[in-house]
Amino acid sequence: MVHVPYPQAVRWSADGRAVEIIDQRALPGREDILALKNAEEVAIAIRTLAVRGAPAIGIAAALGVALEASNSTSLDKPAFDRRLLDAISTLRLTRPTAVNLSWALNRMRNVETANAHSTPPEIACKLYGEASAILAEDRAMCRAIGEHGVALLPENPRILTHCNAGALATGGMGTALAPIYIAHERGLKVKVFAGETRPLLQGSRLTVWELQRAGVDVTLVADVVAATLMQQKKVDLVLVGADRIAANGDVANKIGTYGLAVLAKHHGIPFYVAAPTSTIDNHAATGADIIIEERDADEVRRGFGTLTAPADANVYAPAFDVTPAALITAIITDGGVIGPGDTRDRSGDHR
């Protein structure tokens, strides 16, 4: 078995009879692997955030459908069909707004309908193949981003990242962290600074954990330290993921990204976004078309259990922000590195 330095957020178990995920609720304290035996267990894992990150959720759901089909081959065809439809709708309802989830389940459903006249064991076999393809494609997508991104890095790169666009969010080595893993594989001396990413601290809980586990030199900072790192010339570039990219190249990503882009501009530091072409949404002409959802106030008022503000304090807690294309040096996709103005009609699919 090939050594994989990054954690595998979601994969088949060695015998292919379970979906194995890293329980992200237990991180960074413990690395617990959950072996999920059927679609219902996968649904619970998604709903309770044991697995998170749009690509990872879609993959887990697809593997869950395949597993349910494999478990049900002894049923007669009508009962098998009902079982599969139930599994797909249960999984679809776990995170209703996740685009990748719906996209992956549609692929599974299409395989099922395209093989409506086959036997349950035959359909189960096809679904297993489709789920495995979804996982393999995601891994390849991550590696392609990594290969394109690593070519942009200076010698001994010192990289600032934000949130977690890493292996824990995908089926492979992540998006923004992919060039870092490949640089590390190749023996480059990479130094990473990870912003903790308030309020939910995905940077400290997830990014620091996975990079440290892989042996990458990583230093945790409070988000406000980013400006000082740039002032002290301790970072060469900023590298972040994207939740959605508008047709004009504006990027929606975790709150805090826009501020880093402004700081990078002020200090003359390149600002890179890494994301699959599927993140480009041609239905959003500019960032202004992207709706910014707000998070629950208590994520800021009582982070991780302790009340650290008046219980009734007003809070403004946008979940993400929009970085205008003009502040972005380049976007690193699985299809190559593109200028922020070259995003129109680059979207590979519509997940």
Place this chain on the structure above:
Amino acid sequence: MVHVPYPQAVRWSADGRAVEIIDQRALPGREDILALKNAEEVAIAIRTLAVRGAPAIGIAAALGVALEASNSTSLDKPAFDRRLLDAISTLRLTRPTAVNLSWALNRMRNVETANAHSTPPEIACKLYGEASAILAEDRAMCRAIGEHGVALLPENPRILTHCNAGALATGGMGTALAPIYIAHERGLKVKVFAGETRPLLQGSRLTVWELQRAGVDVTLVADVVAATLMQQKKVDLVLVGADRIAANGDVANKIGTYGLAVLAKHHGIPFYVAAPTSTIDNHAATGADIIIEERDADEVRRGFGTLTAPADANVYAPAFDVTPAALITAIITDGGVIGPGDTRDRSGDHR
């Protein structure tokens, strides 16, 4: 008694026989007033951070010395002198690096030595007067900053602040928050955004608490939201305090301040620093002469009790940062509003 809208961090009790402080360890959950009866109790309160903020600590210590003297007037002169020296040295050791603490205790010690031939009751009376003067001067300093600052505010100002340069840090209405309290007194419609100020959250725990208590419209944000507020044109100006100001106008303040100054510049928003002239340190020619101390890594790794990063994660945690004079619109002092280049030789005293 005049209504004081802001909390009084440190003051005499109504009968003048105790130092009353707001126990800042209990905030924002509870407003507990501690009545400290002697110098030892004041020392414990300073050491355990029940009272914090450079001016407030200095005042508490001075009041503590006065109290100890009042409690000791029945002693013979040598015993009285020993008691006072003990009190002063105990208080001085509570926070060895606090400049205001040492400055206030030196003022008390000077009054004692200047009256070496007086009786204990006479000396106690003088010390009570000196401590009360230190408190009154600090209150007047805060109000003067507030008066000079309020003249700079637009109609219905929307102000972003950072950390706590408020009433809780001083004997009066604070420094950066003083113009806000005065604007509020005068019926201006003030809207404040308070950055939570990781890692120790002085913004959410203290600034939001004191402004909300005073009836000021305040909204808590994670520090990374500042850039988005500016992008959305939701703030008119940034107003922060200062830990130290170099002779050339560079300002050392809580980590996160420099980033706000860069963001303000990018968005064309004024960036004001409010601080007494005593904060200007002519021994530091520029910000490069100010040593940046680092905080304990666990303040970032396990904020408020929960482990939110690998227990052995590398952390870079500077306590403050340096904002170059070029990014500062003006400095609001008790002596008036000055350009950041006009700081040289403005220092009023050497605390």
